[in-house]
Amino acid sequence: MSSEDGSNALEEFKTTLDGLTFNSRPIITTLTQLAEEHMSLAQEFVGLIENRLEKCVPSQKLFTFYVMDSICKNAGSPYTIYFSKNLHKLFRKTYLLVDNQTRTKMISMFKTWMVPLPAGDLMFDHSSLNSIENFLIKASALHQKSATPPAIQQHTAHNGPAGSNITVKSLLSDIDKLALITQSKLVSTPDDAKLQAKVAILKQLRQELQKERLAPEFLSQVHQQLKQIFAQEHQQQQQQQQQQQLPLQNNSQFLPPSSQGSVNNDMSRGSLQANGNNGSMFGGSLQFNAPFLNQLTNSNRLNKLSSLVNMLREKELLHEPGEASITTLAAKLEPEFDSSKTVQLPSYSLLQDILGDLEAQRQTQNLDILNASVLQLSQQFVLNDNHPITEKLVHFLYRAKPNKCSICGKRFGNTLEEKELEIQHLDWHFRVNKKIKGIQSNTTTSTKVIQSRNWYLDENQWADFKEEDIIATDIDTGAAEQQPTFANNREDSTDAIYTKLRNKYIVVPDYATDMKFQCPICTESTYGKYDEDLGEWIWSNCVQVGDKFFHATCYYEAAKSQQSNTSSSPSFQNLQLDLGIFNELLQ
Amino acid sequence: MEFVEFSEVSETTKTSSLPQGHEWTVQVPAGSKLTVIVKYGIAEILGTELANDVPYTFQGVIVNIYAIERSMIEWKCLEELEPKVSENKSYHAYIYNLNFALERLRLSSFNGPRVLIVGNASTGKSSLAQMLCSYALKIRHYQPLLVNLNPQDGVFSLPGSITATPISELLDVESSIWGQSITTGATKLHNKQPLVKNYGLENIRDNRPLYLSTITQLASGVQQRLKNDPIVRRSGVIIDTPKLSHLDTEDWSEVGHMIEQFDINAIVVCAESDDLAIELSEVFRTKIGSIVRIPPPGSIIAIDDIMRRALQRVQIREYFYGTTETVLSPYTMGAGFEELTVFRPRNISEYGEDKKDVDLTVFDKIEVNSSNLQHAIIAITNISRKESQDKLNTASIIGYGLITEVNDSKKKLRVLLPVPSRIPDRAMILTEYRYLE
Missing domain, CATH: 2.60.120.1030 (Clp1, DNA binding domain)
Structure with a gap:
C-alpha cells in the first residue's frame, strides 16, 4: 500500500467521521470497512476517533462510541488493544457530560463488552473494563441518592424528532440569560465591538424565534450553538475569576460544559452535589449556569448599593468616621498590610497546651492534699460542684503532669524521677510494639505472633502475686513468661518437665520457606520467631523426630498416654512415638 | 490518569x-x-x-x-x-471531690479506703468504680483493687464470675471487659491479674447462699492479698455491686455480708434522692464511717435486657478471641466424655416445698451429654477431678471453656479453651451461660 493511499484513506476516514452528527448506520458501516481494509493505519484511526470523542459536542459522542464499538467487534485486534488504553478515561469523561438517556445507552453498550468473545476472552483489557464497571457502580449509586423528582426535560436533540423537547420558550429564556451576561460585560468594556455585535445578534435571534414557528431541527441547532456560546462565556468568566482571586463560594461548583474543558476532580464532584437538585447531574440543559447568574445578580446588587451609598453621602445623610477613628486608621493600614510578612501562629492546641500547663503549675503550687482538712468523705463536700480546692486539685490529674504519652495517654511530671519513668515507659512501648509486629520483617507473608490467654492464678498464687511483675518496665518479658500455669499444682517434676519441653527449640531449617511447621498431633501451625540471644530464627517448643517436626509438649503427652494406655489415641499409633526420645530430650 | x-x-x-x-x-x-x-x-x-x-x-x-x-x-x-x-460538669465535679477525699484517706493511713458502691440499675455504679480506679492511678502510682460482685458483668473475665483485680496500669477503654488478663504475648497495654471466682448462675435470687459463699471465697483471697501487698492495701478497694433489685433489700443480707467480708468503711450510694442513703446509714450505722450519695449522671444510657445479652456475648467473645488490637487464639480440643467431670450449682427454682431443707451451696455432679453441655460455658476449677467435691466451694477458677460440639453417639465432645493445652483434668462447673459461635 502506497503512502498516498494511506493518507487518502486517513482523509476519507476523518471527513466521514466528522459527518457523524447523527446516529447513522451507513456512516458507521463505512468507517468500520475503512478500518478493516487499512489495518496498518489502525493507530491513526484510533487517534482520530479518540480525538473526536474528546472534541465533539456531548450529544454526538455516543455515535463515535458506536463507531469504536463496531470497529472493535468487526475488526478486532489491534484496534481493541489500542482502544483499551484510553477506554476507561474516555468512557468516564463522556459519561459525566451526557444526559441520562445517553448514559443508559452507554451502559447497554458497555454490557455487550462484558460478554466474552467466542474465543473465551473479553474484547478489551480486563483492568480497563473493571475500572469502568467500578465507576458505573459508584456513579449509579450516587445518582440514585441525588435523584430528586424526575429530571427536568432532557434535551435529546440527537434523537431526531425528539428535538421538539426544546421549546421556543426555553430557548428564549436561554437567549435572555446570554444577553444579560453579554450586556453586563459590555458595561465594563463599552468599546468592544465584538460584544456589541453579539448583543445585536442575540436580539435578532430573539425576534426571529418569536416571529415564526421553526422546525425542531433548527431549534436544536440553535440550542447547540447557544450552549457553545455559554461554554465560552463561562470559560472566560472562570479565567477572570482566577485572575481576580475572587473568594467566590460557588466557584468550585461550576461545571465546564464545553467538551474541551477538562473534567477536573473537584469540579465534577462538586457539581454532582450542587446540581443534584436540578434533577439531572450533567443533563444537557443550561442550568449549569445558575451559580454564575447568581453572581451576576450579586454584582448588580453591589452596584446598586454603592450608588445608594454615594447618594446618601451627597445628601450628607451618612456619618463619616473622623480622622482619629479606628475605622479610618484601619483603612489606612489596610493597603500596607502584607500577608507575606505575617507570622503564622502555632496551632490552637499547642497554645492551649502551653497556657494550660502553666496555669496548672501555678494552681497546684503549695497544694497539700493531706493538710486540706476540707477534703472529707462527707455529703456536704462531695456534692459541691464548684469547690475551689477541687478546681485546683483537678490539675494533679492532668496538666500538673504535662508530659502525655503519645501512644497511650498516660501522663508524666517534670521531676527527674518522673522523667526517668517516662523514658522507661516509652522504652516499654517500643519493645512491646516490636514484639507485636513480630516476625513480619523477614518473611514475605506477614504473620502475627500467635498469642492466647493464660490460665488465671489460683487464690494462693494470686495472693502472693506482685503487680511489679506486670508493670515493671525494666524487664523485657513482663509476667508472661514467668506466669505460673495451673501445672504448678501437679507434681513438681511434671512442671519442670513442661518447662523444659517448652524451652526446646529447633533452628528453622533453610528449606522451610514459609517459616512454619505443622505439628502432626495437634495440627496447629507454629511460626518461627527470632531469638535475639541466638541470632537465629527458631521454632520454640519443637522437636524433630525423623523428618517430622512436633510440638515438644504434644509429642511428650501423646507418647506418654500411648505408653500408659496402648488402646487410646489410635490415630497417633502410626506415628510410632518413642518415649526414649524424651530421655534424651529432657537431659 | x-x-x-x-x-x-x-x-x-x-x-x-x-x-x-x-x-x-x-x-x-x-x-x-x-x-x-x-x-x-x-x-x-x-x-x-x-x-x-x-x-x-x-x-x-x-x-x-x-x-x-x-x-x-x-x-x-x-x-x-x-x-x-x-x-455533665457537675457530675464530674462530684467524682473529683470523692476522689480527692479518698486520696486524703490514702495519704493519712496505710490502710486505704474500702469503698462499696451500691445503687439501682443504670445509676452509673460500674462507671464510677472505673473512674475512681483510673483517677487513683493518675494521681500517684497506686494499685487500687477493683472488685466486681455483679455476676452478670464480666470484668477481666466472663459473665458468671466475680473478680478482684489490682489496677496497676491503665484500663483498656476499647475492651468490653476493661482490659486483658495475662496473655502469652505482648499487648499494647499492660495486662491485669484477676482473682476469679465462679457463681455461674444468671440471677442471684436463684441461689443466694451460693452467691454469699462465693463472695466469702473472693473476700478471703482479697484479705490475704491485702495482707501481703502494702501498695494494694494502701491504694484501697473499690467494689462494684449488682443492681439493688437483684439484692435482698429487706434484711440487706448481701450488702451486710459484703461490708463484713471486705471490711468496708465507706459506702457510695448512686441514687437520685437521699432515701437509700438514709436507710443504709440506719441499718449499718455502727459499721460504716461515711455514706456519700452521688446523683446519677444525666448522660447515662440505660442497659436493658437485650443490650445486657448483647454485651455478654461481646464479653464472652473477647475472653476467647481478644480484640482487634490484641488478637487471641483459643484452641479447640477434642475429648471423650470420660475425660470430663462436670458439676452444676443448685437452683432454688427447681426445688418445691422442701426448699428450706436443701443445702444450696452443694454442687451436683451431672452427666456429660449434649442436652446438658451443648454450647455451654464451663468454669474450670483448680480442683483435681479426683478430689472430693466439697472442695468445690473453695475453688478458684483458672479459666473458662466453651463446649462447641457434643456427640452423644461417639461419646466425644470438643471444647474451646483459651489456653493451648489438653483439657485440664480438673473439676468443672457448668454455668448458665450459653454461647453459639
Whole structure:
C-alpha cells in the first residue's frame, strides 16, 4: 500500500467521521470497512476517533462510541488493544457530560463488552473494563441518592424528532440569560465591538424565534450553538475569576460544559452535589449556569448599593468616621498590610497546651492534699460542684503532669524521677510494639505472633502475686513468661518437665520457606520467631523426630498416654512415638 | 490518569467539637465498629485519658467521651450512630471531690479506703468504680483493687464470675471487659491479674447462699492479698455491686455480708434522692464511717435486657478471641466424655416445698451429654477431678471453656479453651451461660 493511499484513506476516514452528527448506520458501516481494509493505519484511526470523542459536542459522542464499538467487534485486534488504553478515561469523561438517556445507552453498550468473545476472552483489557464497571457502580449509586423528582426535560436533540423537547420558550429564556451576561460585560468594556455585535445578534435571534414557528431541527441547532456560546462565556468568566482571586463560594461548583474543558476532580464532584437538585447531574440543559447568574445578580446588587451609598453621602445623610477613628486608621493600614510578612501562629492546641500547663503549675503550687482538712468523705463536700480546692486539685490529674504519652495517654511530671519513668515507659512501648509486629520483617507473608490467654492464678498464687511483675518496665518479658500455669499444682517434676519441653527449640531449617511447621498431633501451625540471644530464627517448643517436626509438649503427652494406655489415641499409633526420645530430650 | 473519586457517604469521617465539661455518649451496636480519634484537647473515657491522634476502636459497647478541656474528636462508623452531647460538669465535679477525699484517706493511713458502691440499675455504679480506679492511678502510682460482685458483668473475665483485680496500669477503654488478663504475648497495654471466682448462675435470687459463699471465697483471697501487698492495701478497694433489685433489700443480707467480708468503711450510694442513703446509714450505722450519695449522671444510657445479652456475648467473645488490637487464639480440643467431670450449682427454682431443707451451696455432679453441655460455658476449677467435691466451694477458677460440639453417639465432645493445652483434668462447673459461635 502506497503512502498516498494511506493518507487518502486517513482523509476519507476523518471527513466521514466528522459527518457523524447523527446516529447513522451507513456512516458507521463505512468507517468500520475503512478500518478493516487499512489495518496498518489502525493507530491513526484510533487517534482520530479518540480525538473526536474528546472534541465533539456531548450529544454526538455516543455515535463515535458506536463507531469504536463496531470497529472493535468487526475488526478486532489491534484496534481493541489500542482502544483499551484510553477506554476507561474516555468512557468516564463522556459519561459525566451526557444526559441520562445517553448514559443508559452507554451502559447497554458497555454490557455487550462484558460478554466474552467466542474465543473465551473479553474484547478489551480486563483492568480497563473493571475500572469502568467500578465507576458505573459508584456513579449509579450516587445518582440514585441525588435523584430528586424526575429530571427536568432532557434535551435529546440527537434523537431526531425528539428535538421538539426544546421549546421556543426555553430557548428564549436561554437567549435572555446570554444577553444579560453579554450586556453586563459590555458595561465594563463599552468599546468592544465584538460584544456589541453579539448583543445585536442575540436580539435578532430573539425576534426571529418569536416571529415564526421553526422546525425542531433548527431549534436544536440553535440550542447547540447557544450552549457553545455559554461554554465560552463561562470559560472566560472562570479565567477572570482566577485572575481576580475572587473568594467566590460557588466557584468550585461550576461545571465546564464545553467538551474541551477538562473534567477536573473537584469540579465534577462538586457539581454532582450542587446540581443534584436540578434533577439531572450533567443533563444537557443550561442550568449549569445558575451559580454564575447568581453572581451576576450579586454584582448588580453591589452596584446598586454603592450608588445608594454615594447618594446618601451627597445628601450628607451618612456619618463619616473622623480622622482619629479606628475605622479610618484601619483603612489606612489596610493597603500596607502584607500577608507575606505575617507570622503564622502555632496551632490552637499547642497554645492551649502551653497556657494550660502553666496555669496548672501555678494552681497546684503549695497544694497539700493531706493538710486540706476540707477534703472529707462527707455529703456536704462531695456534692459541691464548684469547690475551689477541687478546681485546683483537678490539675494533679492532668496538666500538673504535662508530659502525655503519645501512644497511650498516660501522663508524666517534670521531676527527674518522673522523667526517668517516662523514658522507661516509652522504652516499654517500643519493645512491646516490636514484639507485636513480630516476625513480619523477614518473611514475605506477614504473620502475627500467635498469642492466647493464660490460665488465671489460683487464690494462693494470686495472693502472693506482685503487680511489679506486670508493670515493671525494666524487664523485657513482663509476667508472661514467668506466669505460673495451673501445672504448678501437679507434681513438681511434671512442671519442670513442661518447662523444659517448652524451652526446646529447633533452628528453622533453610528449606522451610514459609517459616512454619505443622505439628502432626495437634495440627496447629507454629511460626518461627527470632531469638535475639541466638541470632537465629527458631521454632520454640519443637522437636524433630525423623523428618517430622512436633510440638515438644504434644509429642511428650501423646507418647506418654500411648505408653500408659496402648488402646487410646489410635490415630497417633502410626506415628510410632518413642518415649526414649524424651530421655534424651529432657537431659 | 486522574480518577473521579466518589466519596462514599457511609464512611465519611465526622468531627465533633466538645466544649469543656461536655460528654459525648453513643451506643455502638454489637455488629458495628466505631473509630474515634481525639484531634486536640484533653478527653477521657471513664477516667482514662485518651492519647491524641491515636485511633480507638469500639465494638458493641457504650462509649462516653468526656471533655476535660475543649476537644475535637473525629469519628467514623459504617452504621448511622446518633451520639448525644450533654453538659455533665457537675457530675464530674462530684467524682473529683470523692476522689480527692479518698486520696486524703490514702495519704493519712496505710490502710486505704474500702469503698462499696451500691445503687439501682443504670445509676452509673460500674462507671464510677472505673473512674475512681483510673483517677487513683493518675494521681500517684497506686494499685487500687477493683472488685466486681455483679455476676452478670464480666470484668477481666466472663459473665458468671466475680473478680478482684489490682489496677496497676491503665484500663483498656476499647475492651468490653476493661482490659486483658495475662496473655502469652505482648499487648499494647499492660495486662491485669484477676482473682476469679465462679457463681455461674444468671440471677442471684436463684441461689443466694451460693452467691454469699462465693463472695466469702473472693473476700478471703482479697484479705490475704491485702495482707501481703502494702501498695494494694494502701491504694484501697473499690467494689462494684449488682443492681439493688437483684439484692435482698429487706434484711440487706448481701450488702451486710459484703461490708463484713471486705471490711468496708465507706459506702457510695448512686441514687437520685437521699432515701437509700438514709436507710443504709440506719441499718449499718455502727459499721460504716461515711455514706456519700452521688446523683446519677444525666448522660447515662440505660442497659436493658437485650443490650445486657448483647454485651455478654461481646464479653464472652473477647475472653476467647481478644480484640482487634490484641488478637487471641483459643484452641479447640477434642475429648471423650470420660475425660470430663462436670458439676452444676443448685437452683432454688427447681426445688418445691422442701426448699428450706436443701443445702444450696452443694454442687451436683451431672452427666456429660449434649442436652446438658451443648454450647455451654464451663468454669474450670483448680480442683483435681479426683478430689472430693466439697472442695468445690473453695475453688478458684483458672479459666473458662466453651463446649462447641457434643456427640452423644461417639461419646466425644470438643471444647474451646483459651489456653493451648489438653483439657485440664480438673473439676468443672457448668454455668448458665450459653454461647453459639
